[in-house]
Amino acid sequence: MNKSKAPLFSVRDFFARFPDDEACLQHIMDVRFGMKHPCRKCLNVSTFHRLSGVRAFACSYCGDHVHPTAGTVFEDTRTPLQSWFYAIYLFVTTRHGVSGKELQRQLGVTYKTAWRMGMKIRELIGSLQDFDMLQGxxxxxxxxxxxxxxxxxxxxxxxxxxxxxxxxxxxxxxxxxxxxxxxxxxxxxxxxxxxxxxxxxxxxxxxxxxxxxxxxxxxxxxxxxxxxxxxxxxxxxxxxxxxxxxxxxxxxxxxxxxxxxxSAKYMDRYLAEFTFRSNHRVMQNAMFDLIVARV
Ligand SMILES: [Zn+2]
Missing domain, CATH: 3.30.420 (Nucleotidyltransferase; domain 5)
Known part of the structure; x- marks a missing residue:
């Protein structure tokens, strides 16, 4: 059996998709709202354009602002969006999981921040769990x-x-x-x-x-x-x-x-992380998109 060891979603692929924070914000806008969607204020099916200086887009009819990161794990964070995305990328592609220390090293953030990010990502993964009955x-x-x-x-x-x-x-x-x-x-x-x-x-x-x-x-x-x-x-x-x-x-x-x-307290989250990876291992890109869509 020829099982390729090549990563399905390479680091190079990641940085091509998300070269900067701007690309990440655009992605969050795409998956949460869509660049063309009915404006909540004027109700027109509108296109939205990027505003400079803030993480927001504006309706082309009425100018209403949409903040794609509002209400997400990214909202109140000073950590760059690209760092969050890269952390999620590591969770998706690292078979043995990602420790706080590893995130700290890779992202250049404090251990405390890294640990929190890891737990937040596990929580997102946990919320993606499927509760259909197993069978067969x-x-x-x-x-x-x-x-x-x-x-x-x-x-x-x-x-x-x-x-x-x-x-x-x-x-x-x-x-x-x-x-x-x-x-x-x-x-x-x-x-x-x-x-x-x-x-x-x-x-x-x-x-x-x-x-x-x-x-x-x-x-x-x-x-x-x-x-x-x-x-x-x-x-x-x-x-x-x-x-x-x-x-x-x-x-x-x-x-x-x-x-x-x-610890027992967080065991559920680690189990969710590992079962998720095991259940989706042949589709790392899809895994990544699922998690980001869940923010
Ligand atoms: Zn509008």
Whole structure:
């Protein structure tokens, strides 16, 4: 398989699209309002022209001002628009995620500003999450993530957050924080995210048959016995949680190497960031546009 390592949205592409703040402002105007749109004041379908000195455009009929960054994350920031755009670009194209330190270094802003920008971008990404039920064949697997890097491993390690991952084969990955690994909790998360009638693969934590009464075809693979897949004669499907496990593997390595410590408080945002990237990885340009359109 020839998997090209070339970035889909190169740095060169980025600077060609957004050479300066002006180009960024124009882009925000385009995605939020359109250069031709019904004026909110005179109601004419009007064209708008750029005003100098302010981040605004004016209606060609009545002169009403439109401030494309009003009400967005860019509104009250002294950080140049191009820096914001570049930060979003890094989020879209960096597989292991972007730390505050990295943003600080790349953008030349303070750590505090960089950290805030990162959190804001994660929040935007979180607001893009799709809440359609997963279906088809869905793999479920819980993991313990975050905590300090003192080599603590395994289930229930102190300072770690428990998360549940769900991967629709050939479809989306979803991940949520869960309070514990009680059977009732796992079942509840499944009911809220996976369509009844789906085939569900889990490890032995969700004992075989736990979900059968809810209309799922459930197969569990006993990892404790070093068994990683099982053929299901009822459906002809092979149960395994390999896809969701590789997601957790990348997530854990990234958190360890890039973020050092992710507290439970912000875990949702990091999960949103990583699932978003995983679900859109073949379309980095589109990912970028989606995030900017969300500001
Ligand atoms: Zn007007």
């Amino acid at each position: 064949h869905v793999e479920l697997d819980e993991a313990y993530v975050g905590g300090y890097r003192a080599g603590k491993r395994g289930r229930g390690a102190a300072g770690k957050t428990i998360v549940m991952g769900m991967k629709e084969r050939g479809g989306d990955m979803r991940a949520v924080v869960i309070p514990n690994v009680k059977k009732s909790t796992l079942r509840d998360v499944t009911l809220r995210n996976v369509e009844a009638g789906s085939v569900v693969s889990t490890d032995e934590l969700m004992s075989y048959g736990l979900l059968e009464g809810d209309g799922y075809v459930h197969g569990s693979v006993p990892h404790g016995e070093k068994i990683w897949s099982a053929y299901d004669y009822r459906t002809g499907e092979t149960h395994s949680t390999n896809h969701v496990e590789s997601f957790w593997k990348l997530f854990k390595v990234s958190v360890r190497s890039t973020h050092i410590h992710v």
